[in-house]
Amino acid sequence: MNTKQLVVFAALLCPSLCAADTPQTVSVTAAGMVLNNPSEPAQSRQRSLIEAQRMAVEKAIGTTVKAHALVDKSILVESTINTQTAGRIRQFEILRQWIDGIWIKTIIKADVDLADPIEDHLSLHEQLSHLSPSKMFGVLTFVNGSTPSDYELRQALQDPVPQIQVFYSKLKGQVSKTIPDTLLMESVSKQLGLNTDHVNLDELEILFMTGRSN
Secondary structure, eight states: OOOOHHHHHHHHHOHHHHHHHHHEEEEEEEEEEEEOTTHHHHHHHHHHHHHEEEEEEEHHHHHHHHHHOOOOOOOOTTTTOOOOEEEEEEEEEEEEEEETTTEEEEEEEEEEEEEESSSSSOOOHHTTTTHHHHHHHHHHHHHHOOOHHHHHHHHHHHSSSHHHHEEEEHHHHTTTTOOHHHHHHHHHHHHHOOEEEEEEHHHHHHSSSTOOOO
């Protein structure tokens, strides 16, 4: 059973216990490894960093799950239970980044904020506070037309709404009037990994349309 499945299983077995015991912030060291593209060294370094950040979040969540001493690993519930446990990197430090054969590797030390599994549904802004670095990397690349720097990525993750609104506006301009706003907002939400099952249209408009945010 992988880390994600364990998180789901933990939420199923002990939602109240997990919510009470899950630490708010976990410090971890993690490594990311991707194929190195010598013709695009900056992009290779960035992809390796994003992979390290993803591994840091998974490691932080996995550490939390292991703290509950799960023993039954025979039940698969990933396809039917949707956990709200999520992680977001508060800050990180690159400890080492190097080329190893065909790979580029990055080791980071990160502080990961964890959102406890709760019964209430997370708001859009709460979900965005846990937006993955890889998804924001894609947003910035589309918006800027070039690979973002580490600083740009970090700043955008701290306040993702402005960049997401620019992303939506640029997409809307490209599709012109061929796709209704409602459908486009739903499509962008899925790209970002947002759960909109309990979100109304007005909330989506406030999020995506420049000038309507709170």
